Amino acid sequence: MSSTVATDQSAAQLTPGRLLEAYRVMRTIREFEERVHEEFATGDIPGFVHLYAGEEASAAAICSHLDDRDAIASTHRGHGHCIAKGVDVVAMMAEIYGKSTGSCRGKGGSMHIADLSKGMLGANGIVGGGPPLICGRALASKFKGDGGVAVAFFGDGASNQGTTLESLNLATVWNLPAIFVAENNGYAEATSASWSVATDDIADRAAAFGMPGVIVDGFDFFAVHEVAGEAVARARAGAGPTLIEVKFTRYFGHFEGDQQLYRGTEVADARRDLDCLLKFRDTVTRSGQLTPEQLAAVDQEVATLIEEAVTAAKAAPAPGEADLTTDVYVSY
Template sequence: MQISRQDMLRAYRRMSTIRAFEERLHVENRTGEIAGFIHLYAGQEAIAVGVCETLTDRDYIISTHRGHGHSIAKGCDVTAMMLEIYGRRDGMCKGRSGSMHIADLEKGMLGANAIVGGGPPIAVGAAIASKVKKDGSVAVSFSGDGASNQGTVFEAMNMAVVLKVPKVFVFENNGYSEHTGASYGVGADDPVKRIAGFGIPVWQADGTDFFSVHEAARQATEHARSGNGPSAVYAEAMRYFGHFEGDPQLYRAKGEVEALRSGNDCLLNFRRRTIEGALLEAAELDEIDRETAETVEEAVAAARAAPPPPPEAVLEDVYATY
C-alpha cells in the first residue's frame, strides 16, 4: 500500500528519535547517573515503528525489557521517558519504573516488562477487553526470539485463538537471547511454521526495512481488527548494542556490528529507498536527524536538572483503588 509523504516523514522521525535516544543512553549510562538495567533497541527501529505506524492511540501495545523503541514508536513523550529513566519525580511513571517498567496508559503503552514472555498474556487480556467492549481496538505484544520459547507465550497464543480476540503477536528475532544464539535456542526449524501451528496466520517481514514491516503489520492488524481472531508478524533484525549496557559481548563475532551498521541499517535502508525512489529528499531527512538529536539533547539536560521524587512519595500508589 502507498504510504503518504506525511506518514513517511513521521515514521522516519520516530526511527531517528529512537536511534538518537539509544545512542545517547549508551553514553549517559556510563556517567553512573542512571540507576538500574538498560537494554538498548538500536538496530531494530524499523520493527517498532513499522508496527506502531499501523496503530492508533486506542490500540494497545505491550513491550519487553527492551522497551524504549516500542514506547517512542507508540508516541510516548521523549522528555518524560528520559526523566523516567533518570528516576525523576516528573518522569513518565513518577520515577518509579526506570527503563524496564516504563508505561504510558494514555498512549496505550501497557508497559515494558522484566519477565521474558510476560507481555503476551497481558495483551490477550487487553484484547479480551476490546472484544467485550466492542471498541475496535487491537492489542499488540512484542516478543523476542528468546521469549518466543516461553510457555506463557504458547498459552497466550492458544487462548487468543480459542477466544478469537483482536490480538497481534509480533516476534522480533534479533539473533540472541541474552548470550545464546537464536539458531541454537529456538528449537523449531522454522519459527514461522511454529507460530502457524497454533492456528495463527503469520505475515513475515524484513526487520531492517520499514516498508516491509509496515505492510506485514498492516495486514496482520487488519486481520485482527476485522474480527478474524489473532494474527502474527515475524521479523528479523539484529541489535547493535549488548544484551544490557555493560555486556562485554564476547559471544559476538569481531566486526559483526560494524558490518550491520554499514551494510544493513534500517535508517540507511529507509533513506536509500525513499531518496532513490524520489519519495523524499535527503535534506528533509537530514533536518529530521538534526531535530531529533536536539530533542534528545534537551531531554537529557531536563532529566539531569530535574528533582528526584520526595522520600515520602514511596508510599503513594502502592494499592490500587477502585
C-alpha cells in the same frame, strides 16, 4: 519481483507526511538509544538498560498502524516501543534517570516505562510477561466492540516461555484481535536462537495455534509496514490473531556492560550494509518522495529534542519519601 521493487512499491503507498513521521520515529529511537548508551557510561543512570538500536523498523512500522484504541505490551528492551507508541521522550529520559518527572515518577526505570494514556501497557522485566496482558486487552476490545487491536512484542528467548505459548493458544481459542511480534535479534541474552529455538523460524509455530505466521526482514521498514498492515486489518475485521517474526540484529549488547564475546563482526556488518535508517533514506530519496534536506531537518530536530531531554532529566528532582506509596495502590 525483486526486493527493491517491492520496497519501492510499498513506499509509494505512503504520503510524504507519513514517510516523514516514520523517519522521525526511527531517528528518535536511534538518537535516544545512542545517547542513553553514552550517558550510562558516566554512571549517573541507575539500574540496567537494554538498548533497541538496530531494531527501529519493527516498532515504527507496526505502531504506525495503531491508534488510540490500540495497546501494546513491551519487553525489557522497551524504549523503542514506547517512542513508537507516542510516549513522551522527555518523560522517558527522566524515568531512566529515576527522577520524579519521569513517565512513572522515577519508580520504574528503563525496564518498566509505561503510559496507559498512550496504550503503552509497559516495558516488562519478566521474559514473556507481555503476551498474557495483550490477551486481556484484546478480549476487552472484542467485548466493547471498539475495533481495538492489542500487540505483544517479545524476543526469541520469550518465544520459548510458557506464558507466550499459552497466550498464542488462548488468542486463537477466543478469536482475539491480537498480534504477536517475535523480535528475533538472534540471541536470548548470549544464547543463540539457533541453539535454543527448536524450529528454524519462530513463525513456524503459528500453524500449531491455528493462526498465520509471517517472517519479515526487520531491516526493511516497508516490508514490516506491509506485513503489519495486513495483520492489523485482519484483527480489526474479527479474523483473529497473527504471529509476525521480525528478524534483525541489535547493535548493542544484551545490556549495557555486556562484553559480547559471543558475537563477531555481525554488528559492524549490519550497521554498514543493512541499517534500517540508511535503507529508508535511500528508498525515499531515490523515489523523490522526500529530499535529503527534509530528512536532515528531522535529524536536527531530533538531536535538539534528545539534548533537551537529557538536560531536563539531569536537572529534575529525585522522588521524595512522600512519593513512596503514590501510584502503587488503586483506590476504588
